Amino acid sequence: MPQTPDTILPPAGPPAEDIAPAMTLSERAAGVADLVREHPRTAIAAGAALAVGVAAAAAIPLARARRANGGGESATKTPPKTPARRRTATKKKA
DSSP states (O other): OOOOOTTTSOOOOOOGGGSOOOOOHHHHHHHHHHHHHHOHHHHHHHHHHHHHHHHHHHHHHHHHHHHHTTTTOOTTOOOOOOOOOOOOOOOOOO
């Protein structure tokens, strides 16, 4: 396998000390609040998508439990109706 000389490799990024510290939670919240004020329709759509995701995540354990308890049929379900029997006309003996 050929060796790659060190001169071809890109230089490593800046040392960790030169990177700015991460934003605090309150700074992030302020930034989100500013974005919501600037783009209210986008914020509404994002909130609706988040609500749908939460509802789907809450429904997964329910669906798994239902599947584990008999394929989704509940114990209180009424049995299916059977078609009525036809009465055959009896022939009278003459």
